[in-house]
Amino acid sequence: MKLQSVRIHHVKMPMKFTFTTSFGSMNEKEFLLIEATDEDGTVGxxxxxxxxxxxxxxxTVKTCWHMLEDFLIPMLIGKxxxxxDEVSELFSSIRMNNMAKAAIEGAMWDIYCQQTKQSLSHALGGTRTAIDVGIAIGLxxxxxxxxxxIAQALAKGYARIKVKIKPGADVDIIHTIREVYPDIPLMADANAAYTxxxxxxxxxxDRYNLLMIEQPLAYDDIVEHATLQRALSTPICLDESIHSLADVKRAISLGSCKIINVKIGRVGGLTEARNIHDYCAMHNxxxxxxxxxxxxIGRAHNVALTSLPQFTLPGDTSGSSHYWQEDIISPQVEMIDGQIKVPQTVGIGYELNDKVLQKYIVSTRNYT
Structure with a gap:
């Protein structure tokens, strides 16, 4: 592969509903779409x-654009x-900025899969033909x-329910859910709201038989989570604290959690996400x-990653229609009876729907 040019599309898409966490509310998603072209014309x-x-x-969107424009794209073009896998090695001199790194790395994985005529799932080592899907419900x-x-989600077949909690809206919420739904797979996401x-x-x-409590303590903490996990019977899941395989090793060594949430952007790309998967499989x-x-596009990458065998718990990758009136890919990611089929076609398994994309582009820049 030899990257010839990159286009960055600044996109703003309205959501079908307002999503609220302990941090705040969102009713639209603003993001960067990376379009990378190899010297043979392959586009990822x-x-x-x-x-x-x-x-x-x-x-943020702006900091990622800065990193891509001034550092990452110049480092990659012409190489x-x-x-x-070599992309993360190339970027190793750049501290953090994992979401910016993951964006361009994901495009390179797409190019590679098309050139080698394999699906992204297969290239990563995926074994599943369908993945179980959970849903995250905001405050x-x-x-x-x-x-x-919750009733609507269960009617659609979601395999796991995640609800947001925060101080003042926690035990009472879980108690209310368990009174109505005593046996559903349920987890609570604290988004680092507690100490x-x-x-x-x-x-x-602990009395409510939760699958896990996600990131109850500080966003950058691993040590105090170990203290809390010893005090709880409910498994702790780390999210914001995990930025790399090194963080995973520390968390497992200290006993900071029993479950790990893997997000491609947060850990710096598909290569690091796969490495974390392999390490967690070794350590059960x-x-x-x-x-x-x-x-x-990001949803398609998540589907491929979740096809790897150690992803034993339902993820948050719902179908496109849950969030968007229309998505920017064709076909849209579809959830049926709590599952999403893993594409077996070459590349990420979905085509960019340029007609829809053009409705939501704020601006575009080209880099060669």
Whole structure:
């Protein structure tokens, strides 16, 4: 592979509903779409999952564009690569900025799969032909609204329900759900909203048979999560704390969690995500693929990654229609009876729908 040119599309898509977490609310997704062209004319696509504000990680849409434009694209254009694994090696001198790295790396994986005539799932080592799908439900204005959202999700066949919690909206919410749905696979996502001082409160969640509590403590913590995990019977899942395979090794060594959420953008790309998968498989640590409200390209990458065998828990990769009136890929990612079929065709398995994309492009820049 020898990258010849890159186009960055700045896209803004309205969502079908407002998604609320302990950080705030969103009703549209602004993101960067990467269109990379190899010297033989093969075009690959990647999606940058950073948000407009640095509330999830330090990265934003603008900082990722800066990193891509001024550092990552110039480092990559004109280089001859035999495999997309070499992209992360090439970028190793750049500290963090994982979402920017993952965006262009994902496009290179797409190019590689097309040139070698294999699906992205196969290239990564995937073994599943279909993946189980869970759903993340944001904070709701009332308990009735939350129960309605859960009922609708279960009716559609979702294999796992994740609900957001925060101080003042936690134990009571879980109790309400369990009164109506005592046996559904249920997890709580705290988005780093608690401290060790809340240990007694979080221990109250042990009685509700949760699959996990996701990232209860600080976004950059691994050490204190080990203390909390020893105090809980409910498995802790780390999300924001995990940026690399090195972080995974530290977390497992310390006993900071029993489950790990793998997000391609957060860990710097598909290569690192696959490496984390392989390490967790060796150490019998359960993993699942988290979501970042991706549009179609990022969603396609998530589907391929989740086909790897150690992704034993349903991920957050819902079908396109759950989030968007229309997605930017064709066909759209479709969830049927709680599952999404893993494409077996060459590349990511979906085509860019340029007609839809053009409706939502804010601007485009070209790099050669």
């Amino acid at each position: 696509y990647g999606e940058c999952v950073a948000f407009v504000a640095p509330w999830y990680t330090e990265e 001859t690569l035999q495999h997309p 709701q204005p009332t308990k009735e609204a939350l129960l309605t959202a 060790l001082e809340d240990t007694a409160l979080l221990q109250q969640l 640590v359960a993993i699942w693929c988290g979501g970042m409200l991706e549009a179609g």
